[in-house]
Amino acid sequence: MQKKLRVDLEQNLFEIKMENLLSEFEWSRDSVTKLIELFRDCPVLWDVTDPQYKIRHKKHDAWNGIALAMKLERSEVEKKMRCLIGQYQRNAKKAKSGSGAE
Secondary structure (H helix, E strand, O other), X not given: OHHHHHXXXXXXXXXXXXXXXXXXXXXXXXXXXXXHHHHHOOHHHOOOOOOOXXXXXXXXXXXXXXXXXXXXXXXXXXXXXXXXXXXXXXXXXXXXXXXXXX
């Protein structure tokens, strides 16, 4: 059963990939918000105390689920999320260091 689900998921992701080859995705505020909400709903991707955090195929499945929900490639949603996390960390570091206007 799980193998069939994985095959179906891979087929859907392949179809999405083919659709997206011809079009470049523009990240709107709404799509970024949706990505963040989907990411937040998958603690296996970010919560180190989650028992499944270290299980690679669980993370793979979670990213595939997010990509399917966004109708984008897995690599694209992972890349965008990494950029968002990096931006957040840089801004948090700036605020913590006290640099800038007070």
